[in-house]
Amino acid sequence: MRRLVTLLPIRSARRRGAQLTPPQPRPRGHQRLESLDETARRELAEETGVEAGSLHLEQVGLYSAPDRDPRTPRVITCAYLAIAPNLPSPRAGSDARTARWSPVAETRELRLAFDHNQILADAVELARDQLQFRAIAPAFCQREFTIAELREVFEAVWGVSLDKPNFHRKVTDSPGFLVPTGRKRPTGNGRPATLYRAGPATALVPPMMRPSAPAS
Amino acid sequence: MRRLVTLLPIRSARRRGAQLTPPQPRPRGHQRLESLDETARRELAEETGVEAGSLHLEQVGLYSAPDRDPRTPRVITCAYLAIAPNLPSPRAGSDARTARWSPVAETRELRLAFDHNQILADAVELARDQLQFRAIAPAFCQREFTIAELREVFEAVWGVSLDKPNFHRKVTDSPGFLVPTGRKRPTGNGRPATLYRAGPATALVPPMMRPSAPAS
DNA sequence: GCAAAAGTGTTATACGTACACCCATGT
DNA sequence: ACATGGGTGTACGTATAACACTTTTGC
Incomplete structure (x- = not known):
C-alpha cells in the first residue's frame, strides 16, 4: 500500500520556519538567509533523510486565522506539499517524534490538532488536482x-x-x-x-x- | 477594454498586513485580531472602495526569497488575487498613490519593482486556471x-x-x-x-x- | 427592408471508455 | 501447456469545434 503523508508535529513545524515570526538566531554561527521553500526542503531532508534533489515541493497555502492555535494567537503556518518516493520512516529521536505515515484513503479519519485536518485535506486535494495536469506522478516512483x-x-x-x-x-x-x-x-x-x-x-x-x- | 489588475505600492503592501512581520499596533484602540484573508479584504475595500461582499479573494502564494527586496532582507509577502467588477480608480491621496489599472494583455510589458513582475504573472496565471473550472467569471461582471x-x-x-x-x-x-x-x-x-x-x-x-x- | 447582434441547429471530428485480444515470461 | 501480468486493437458513445441558419431589435 502506498503511503503518502507525513505529519510533522507543531513543535517541529515552528522550528523549521513554517511559522512566520522572525526566525530565532541559530546556535552555531553562519546563519545563511534562505527562502521558506529552501527551509522546508532542508528541514524535510534533515528529518526524514530524503535527498533534496528528488523532491517535488509545492506551497499549499497560508493559514492565519487568529484563533487557529488557541494557546497562542497569531501563529501563522505556511503548509507545503512534498512528493517523493520511498520515504523512510521518520527518525526516532528527531524532531519528528510523532511523525507517521498514513495511506491517502485514511487521511479523512485522522484526528489532528488545531486546523491540521483542514491543511491536510487541502494538501491532498492539491495533489489530486496537480496529478491531472502536471507531470509529477513519476516523483512518487523510483x-x-x-x-x-x-x-x-x-x-x-x-x-x-x-x-x-x-x-x-x-x-x-x-x-x-x-x-x-x-x-x-x-x-x-x-x-x-x-x-x-x-x-x-x-x-x-x-x-x-x-x-x-x-x-x- | 476590460481592466483587471491593480498594483498597490510596497509601502501600502506593508501596512495592510501583506508583510508577515507582526502587525504594528493600530492608532485607534480595539485592535481586533484578523486573518490575513480578512486583512486583505478590509484593506482593499478601504483603499479602492470595493465593498467586501462582492469580492472573490484568493491566495496566490508566499514570496520569501531573502534578497527579493535588496534594501531589507526577510521581507515576506503573501500575494492575493481579487476578482471584482467595475472597480473605481484608486483614490488619489490614499496609500495606493501609485496604484493603477492595466489590461491583462499588457501586464507582461509592465516594469515593476523587485519580484512583483513574477507575482503578477503568477496571479494572472492563477486567474486563467481558475476560470476554467470555477464559476468565478460572473464576479468580473455586474x-x-x-x-x-x-x-x-x-x-x-x-x-x-x-x-x-x-x-x-x-x-x-x-x-x-x-x-x-x-x-x-x-x-x-x-x-x-x-x-x-x-x-x-x-x-x-x-x-x-x-x-x-x-x-x- | 436591411444591418446587427442574440440565439439555435447540424455535422464532422476527436476523445474517452469498455473490452476483446495478443505477447512474453515463469513454472 | 498454462497461468499471469504486460501491452495492442477495435468499436461505440459522448463531447467539442466549426459554421450555417433563424430570431429580434433599431433605423
Whole structure:
C-alpha cells in the first residue's frame, strides 16, 4: 500500500520556519538567509533523510486565522506539499517524534490538532488536482519505474481504479512524459514490464482526467 | 477594454498586513485580531472602495526569497488575487498613490519593482486556471450581465477569441452557473440580450477548456 | 427592408471508455 | 501447456469545434 503523508508535529513545524515570526538566531554561527521553500526542503531532508534533489515541493497555502492555535494567537503556518518516493520512516529521536505515515484513503479519519485536518485535506486535494495536469506522478516512483507502478500512484491518490490498457496509451502517448530506458523488469509472473524514466515534459497533454465517481 | 489588475505600492503592501512581520499596533484602540484573508479584504475595500461582499479573494502564494527586496532582507509577502467588477480608480491621496489599472494583455510589458513582475504573472496565471473550472467569471461582471459580457471576460483573461454559439450553450447548459432574470437589455443595435445573474454553482461542469493557441 | 447582434441547429471530428485480444515470461 | 501480468486493437458513445441558419431589435 502506498503511503503518502507525513505529519510533522507543531513543535517541529515552528522550528523549521513554517511559522512566520522572525526566525530565532541559530546556535552555531553562519546563519545563511534562505527562502521558506529552501527551509522546508532542508528541514524535510534533515528529518526524514530524503535527498533534496528528488523532491517535488509545492506551497499549499497560508493559514492565519487568529484563533487557529488557541494557546497562542497569531501563529501563522505556511503548509507545503512534498512528493517523493520511498520515504523512510521518520527518525526516532528527531524532531519528528510523532511523525507517521498514513495511506491517502485514511487521511479523512485522522484526528489532528488545531486546523491540521483542514491543511491536510487541502494538501491532498492539491495533489489530486496537480496529478491531472502536471507531470509529477513519476516523483512518487523510483528513478526507473513501470507503467503499472505509475498507475498505482494515480489509483492511490485518487482512490479509484483505472483501466489498464487506456492508462498505458495515455501516458506513453503524452509527449515528453516518459522515456523508455530499454531495460525491462521481470515481474516474477508474466511478461516483463519495460522500464521508464521521467521525461522532460512538465505538463501532461492531454490531461489525465480524474474520474468523477470512485470505481470498484 | 476590460481592466483587471491593480498594483498597490510596497509601502501600502506593508501596512495592510501583506508583510508577515507582526502587525504594528493600530492608532485607534480595539485592535481586533484578523486573518490575513480578512486583512486583505478590509484593506482593499478601504483603499479602492470595493465593498467586501462582492469580492472573490484568493491566495496566490508566499514570496520569501531573502534578497527579493535588496534594501531589507526577510521581507515576506503573501500575494492575493481579487476578482471584482467595475472597480473605481484608486483614490488619489490614499496609500495606493501609485496604484493603477492595466489590461491583462499588457501586464507582461509592465516594469515593476523587485519580484512583483513574477507575482503578477503568477496571479494572472492563477486567474486563467481558475476560470476554467470555477464559476468565478460572473464576479468580473455586474450583478446582472449578458452572455456576451461574460464571454468578454474569458476572452480578456485568456487573450483569445471564442466561438459565440458554442460559448452560449456551454454556460447556459452548465447546471447552476447562470440564472436568467427574465429581463432583457437592448443592445442599441440588434436583438436584445437576456440578462443573467450568478447561480449557486461553485464549479463549472463540464469545465470551460482554454484553447491552447490564441485565436485570431 | 436591411444591418446587427442574440440565439439555435447540424455535422464532422476527436476523445474517452469498455473490452476483446495478443505477447512474453515463469513454472 | 498454462497461468499471469504486460501491452495492442477495435468499436461505440459522448463531447467539442466549426459554421450555417433563424430570431429580434433599431433605423
